[in-house]
Every structure is written in structure tokens, then in C-alpha cells.
Amino acid sequence: MTESVDLTPPVVPPPADFEQATLPWLADVRRYAYRLTGSAPDADDLTQTTFLNAFRGWHTFRPGSDVRRWLFAIARNAHFRGRPRRERLVATEDAELESLAAATDSGRASAALEALERVDLAAGIDAEIARLPDAYREVVLMVDVEGLSYEEAAAQAGVPVGTIRSRLYRARRQLQQALIVRAEDVGLTGGLG
């Protein structure tokens, strides 16, 4: 008995396990893409690119690891790839970190967050993250959203750990100030004085 050999070029459908594993995270990836791009159409395009890149790289996914985090990293890499890196070496002295950590008006910041929670804090956060300079946005997304350690973020960004820390602190401070201004701009001034 001769076995027949199928010589038809393979048309590989998306593996069912790929769709099953990744599509539940579509909305989260779309939100992450919006934080990266700051524009709805660009976020849609980046989301599609992310899923296509993920599909092509599905064989590299390590079973058991975090699919959502993997997709976020793919989106981030796709967004920043090809963009000129505007690196700026930031000296990270203890005194500077101290001032960054301390330069908060906790009363106004808390009141702003509370006020925005009554409207739509998520939209405010997303928009303000999208407005951060590339280097700050990248580190906030890596550390605060993807959960990378400072060391992992430094390796991915190709900068020293101290630079990651400094950018992260600056970015958080900038976000805090932006949220205070946003709360005031939309008239949620109660308690912000």
C-alpha cells in the first residue's frame, strides 16, 4: 500500500490555541496601544499589528508564561521600532531622586484622583500616559504596566538602571501634575485648592 504525499503548499490557519490564548486580551491590548499612540485609529492599527506579529511569533511563546504581558511587549516593540531614540543621559544622584520622590502635593494629588474617579479616571490616565515623552512613556509602560523590574526594563531600553529609575520617577511626577491640571480643567476643583 502506497502512502499518498500531499504536495499542496500549506496554508496554515491560525492555530486554535493562538486565538484562544490571545483574543481574550484584545481589549487590554487595545487600551495599551492607545496609551502608546494617543490616537484611536493608530491604536487600532497597532493592535492589529500586535496580533499579527504575535501570530508569526507564536512558536516563540513559552507555555505557561503571561500571554497578556507578552502581547504588551510586542505592542511596545512594534510602536518604538524605527523611532529615533532620543536618549538623554540623566545623572541619578540621591539628592535628585529625593526631590523627585518628595515633590508631591499629596493633598491636591489625592483630590484630583478622587475627582477624576467620579468621571473617567481611566481615560485621563490613558491620555496623559500617551502624552509623555517617548523615553518616559516607555519606562512607565514597562515597569508600571508590564511589571518588568528596573533591571529588565534597563536591559530592554539599553540604558543603565539608574536612568530607568530617574525616568520612572520623572514620568510619575509628570503624570501626577498632569492629572491635577486635568481635574482642574474639567471643573473638578472641589478640594483641590
Place this chain on the structure above:
Amino acid sequence: MSDCGSGDDCREACKRLFGYLDGVLTVEQAAEFEAHLKRCGRCADAHEAERRLLAAIKSSEADSTDLALRRRILAALRSTTLPSAPPSG
């Protein structure tokens, strides 16, 4: 416009605030930080403000999936073929 106090303990606590929230302090440093918060209302307020800010940033769950986008992505996936392995032999 620091909300931290002006003493040495407060300055040290402020310096460690983000490190504490990011879980990168040593056990001893974290314990010292927590002990300071119990003694200092201003630093405790600053800690609470930063904790809330980070919680808002970290929150990345989205409420709903855009069905049109889902259809668009499924169509793109299904028209994509993976590169096949080169024929052996």
C-alpha cells in the same frame, strides 16, 4: 512643595517612597519606612497619594472589546500564512 516633613527621617522616607512602592527596598529598609509612616502623618499622606497614582497607572484592564476591531483582526489572522518549513529531502 514637598508634603514630606523636613527632618532627616522624612527626607530618607521620601527618598525611599517609590522604591518601597516598587518593592525594591531591602526588608530592613522597608521596615524602617513603614515604621516612619506610623509616626509621620505627612509622609503617610504622601505615601497614600503615590500608592493611588500607581494603582491608577497599573490598572490596564479594559472594559469591553470593540467587535469591529475583533472582526478586523480575525480576518487579518486568517488571511495570514505562516512561513512553512523548507521541504526536507
